[in-house]
Amino acid sequence: MGIIRDHIPEFEFSIPVAIVGAGACGLTAALAARDQGVDVIVLERDKRPWGSTSMSLGAVCGVRTREQIAHGIDDSVERFVADVMVKTCNQADPALTRLIGERSGPTLDWLALRHAVPLKLDFKWTGLGHSNPRLHIPPGRNGEELLALLANACAKAGAELMTEATVTDLYADACNRVLGLRIERPGGVVERLGCEALVLATCGFGGNHEMVAKHIPEMAKAKYFGHEGNRGDGILWGMELGAAVGDMTAYQGLGTLADPQQIVVPHPLMIEGGFLVNTLGRRFTHELANISGMCVPVLQQPQGLAWVIFDERRHLACLEHSVEQRQLVEVGAVRRGETWAQLEKACGLPEGSLQREDADINSSRDAGRPDRFDRSFVGLAPLSPPYCAVRVTGALFHTQGGLEVDRAARVLRPDGRALPNLYAGGGAARSISGAEVTGYLPAVGLCMAITLGAIAGESAGRQCA
């Protein structure tokens, strides 16, 4: 894997725009390049496109979308930038953040109107760092549907998709202009494809254990719950071509991955009044202070485990809209008790522990004040029997550091000059999460994939048009 500079072959086939990776970023880039009237191919290592995009909830944040305006939400780029800066303690790149604020809304509108990818504004995930409702979700509320909608749109737009095509190397000249790609196909067949511009949509490096250990040592031993094909290929090629990278220590984590079933426990259960205890039956944190950063305190608990505690009323409400909640039931991950004592027994928690924590929450709610972790339950109905629980652990979802790009999604060198014909987006590019796990705002991952993907595809298309 790397950059080949000697013995550049005669390419049998050549295409104006090549894109590596068929997740949300690559497919959106393909649509944007096709809109510029140029031929494009998306190369994907898997048999069918999946990526972290399909594993996700499919929620994309967007600013000043038609959906927001139709619901009377008065959002602004300034408010988005301010939210990102608060969340990241001013560590996010202000220019990139503003670009995403400006372009995310028009990009979601363009996908809906021109390419029949309709995402609806969601009100279940309000707050959590966004000062306005900004999350846009596909009708079926999952990432698999988002990817299918994008793939269908690509087929209609005439963007070619080649699956089972692992790009192993790039060919480049002495000026770091990408000339083509080396592709491995099933049965050891090797193909070489020339290109005029290349978009890197290979996501981050969560599936590359060496890179995780180097850049994010605190998660070196944690579970990785993103797509295994995200091995940092695009980032490594970019670096070999002389690109700058930023925020390589940043990542999105989650403290509520069902253990051992590996299904994400829907967060609305906690937003609406559920809480976390460790295996000693003790609460240990403000459950909503930081969704991404929650993986750290969870992993610090005995055995790196915790329990999400909620009640059957919330469970049934969640079942209506959450695929994950249904899956949790199917695999038997949800424990149940008619009383706190029964649930404690079902979970192997110390006698009286859940009842004590619940009483503590209720007394702060009744007094109209935040609890000992500064979380307020005021306005939320108390949990009522029967009660439920799911055992969880902390995991790494996807990395947030990557290649530095400019307003046209061109990959930049450390001195700020752009590489001649290289573009990047999604998890392959530096995000707007700052340098820490705590800087990740909900739905920014797909926002970076779709918004930068659209910009990269458009710019690459223009370069070749």
Ligand SMILES: Cc1cc2nc3c(=O)[nH]c(=O)nc-3n(C[C@H](O)[C@H](O)[C@H](O)COP(=O)(O)OP(=O)(O)OC[C@H]3O[C@@H](n4cnc5c(N)ncnc54)[C@H](O)[C@@H]3O)c2cc1C
């Ligand atoms: C469980 C989970 C839930 C999430 N929920 C959300 C959410 O609701 N909202 C949100 O904004 N973000 C969410 N995220 C993050 C989000 O999924 C990612 O930020 C986003 O999918 C990145 O898109 P992408 O196109 O960059 O990468 P991907 O969708 O991962 O696509 C990259 C593709 O590149 C391919 N590839 C890599 N290297 C090569 C190569 N050498 N040759 C050929 N192909 C290659 C891979 O096989 C893969 O298909 C979630 C992540 C996880 C894991």
